[in-house]
Amino acid sequence: MKKVRENGIDGFWGLVIFIGLAVACFIIWLATGLATSWLIATLLYVAMASCFLYTTLIGKQKIWDQQLPQITLSTDTRALDIGCGHGMVLFKIAHRLPAGGHITGIDIWRQQDQTNNSMATVMQKIHTDGLDQVAAVQTADMRELPFADNHFNVVVSSLAIHNVKPKAGRQQSLREIARVLQPGGQLVIADLGFSCNAYRQELVRLGFHDIQVTGTGINGWWGGPWMPTLVLRAIR
Ligand SMILES: C[S@@+](CC[C@H](N)C(=O)[O-])C[C@H]1O[C@@H](n2cnc3c(N)ncnc32)[C@H](O)[C@@H]1O
Structure with missing residues (x-):
């Protein structure tokens, strides 16, 4: 959290979109009786959000x-x-x-x-x-x-x-x-x-x-x- 406070998050709404899509896919996964394709979509958006967060907080510094x-x-x-x-x-x-x-x-x-x-x-x-x-x-x-x-x-x-x-x-x-x-x-x-x-x-x-x-x-x-x-x- 200290890193977020000190450096901010670039393009915050881009990150919100990835997280929002991950949550939506997760809900659909639950609602559709745990269909594998929605689990894969959820994990994909979680990976994208994590990648975005890494770049804004650590990668860009490197x-x-x-x-x-x-x-x-x-x-x-x-x-x-x-x-x-x-x-x-x-x-x-x-x-x-x-x-x-x-x-x-x-x-x-x-x-x-x-x-x-x-x-x-x-x-x-x-x-x-x-x-x-x-x-x-x-x-x-x-x-x-x-x-x-x-x-x-x-x-x-x-x-x-x-x-x-x-x-x-x-x-x-x-x-x-x-x-x-x-x-x-x-x-x-x-x-x-x-x-x-x-x-x-x-x-x-x-x-x-x-x-x-x-x-x-x-x-x-x-x-x-x-x-x-x-x-x-x-x-x-
Ligand atoms: C994604 S941030 C990057 C900030 C910093 N250079 C870094 O890498 O951490 C982009 C910055 O550009 C600034 N910015 C956007 N439009 C600008 C403009 N027309 N003139 C000056 N700064 C601007 C924003 O306010 C923001 O602080």
Whole structure:
């Protein structure tokens, strides 16, 4: 429960749907005199809900633990975490930054995208972890970033951009990332598979290079392998 409180649950309603379907199949299984097919359906939805819960609470952290050593951090680092939510990536980077480096997190704190996310909680944790000189957080929409051109040299985003709808909003967000990221700056996005493939095309148009998209395996499955997380790395 502590993990749920500290990190929230991503896409909460997706999880509710899996649990609801498991319960419905279980009731039908009882009502139909224990027909095997309904038991199999129940177990399938329980497995999907468990897989979803694993990814949101543990798998996603492992994905970023694997990515972080590949991000160059220095005393000059000016990093931005887009859609930081509870700050999972923000804190991982802040704790690794050499003195002088800085990371800013932005979010609009939508509960439907991640439960219990709030600026106050992240600010409190920044303070508790002794990171006041290293990390900051503010309310901002990724479609209209309140930063000057070329302000950052690292931009990261974890499972946030796909939440912007419609597609034009996601393209606008990528244009904003391109605007605030210095030439030569590093971009790392973890997001749902179908989204990452669309981002790649848009980033090519925006002049990014060395674009790599990689799978994350079972750590990134949102209910099953048909809804994977991919990681996109690119240089501005
Ligand atoms: C699934 S959560 C992921 C949070 C965090 N990056 C993580 O991995 O734990 C997605 C986050 O994106 C934020 N978000 C959604 N639309 C946004 C927008 N237009 N601008 C900024 N943040 C947004 C939500 O409020 C939510 O906190």
